[in-house]
Amino acid sequence: MASFGRVVNEVIEKSDIVLEILDARFIEETRNRRIENKAKILIHVINKCDYVGKEYLDQIKKELKNCVFVSATKHFGITLLRKKIRQLANKKMPIVGVVGYPNVGKSSIINTLKGKGSAKTSPEAGYTKGKQYLRIGNDFLMIDTPGVIPKEKRKEEELVLIGAKNPYTIKDPDLAVLKLIKNHPGLVEKRYQVETKEDEEETIEDIALKLNLKKKGNKPDIDRASRKILQEWLDGGMN
């Protein structure tokens, strides 16, 4: 994955307007102040709104200036986004840079605006590798960019919980699950119908046995169970 570096810096400099794409479930965690401070004109695009409730979004609306709520996959909010870009643009064919953390839906938003699949998307974080220019009709020129994470925010177990890292490629998925259980008491236990344990490592063991994920000697496979739990968390299966 690209660090916050050359590519994104260059895109922000070139762009008349910057769309900072944020995951509706993790707005604060996916904000990048360096991007926000550098952009000439900034629109916060809150994507994946299909995962969250309206009341929550009403609250966010009060806190963020220039924000638009969308769902790229459910196709809502896109017309509003197009309008907002036009409204804020100070020229006819503005260059619009699309930036944000890995996996927040940058490429998906561009595709939905364009009306057909041209920017490749994937559930895997870190999919887009270089920048790509895409013309959106006669309205604007968009630049898709690789997802970037600020250098100071590199703790793997936190990144995986906001979708910025792939649960199937990280080294210690159980650390992320332990954090998930601590941050959301009862949520994981309820999903898998297991008892709350004082030692959260035991909770993961119980889930592994329940899912029949075992290693040699009938031991619970913590690693596989953890990756599965994380994927389900990211897919919205615990709401």
Ligand SMILES: Nc1nc2c(ncn2[C@@H]2O[C@H](COP(=O)(O)OP(=O)(O)OP(=O)(O)O)[C@@H](O)[C@H]2O)c(=O)[nH]1
């Ligand atoms: N539920 C839901 N899923 C979405 C939405 N937008 C995108 N996704 C999914 O999120 C995943 C990542 O989407 P991408 O468009 O590839 O994200 P990206 O920001 O371009 O990711 P990188 O290129 O890896 O930085 C894909 O599995 C999409 O289908 C949305 O509005 N709702």
Ligand SMILES: [Mg+2]
């Ligand atoms: Mg992408």
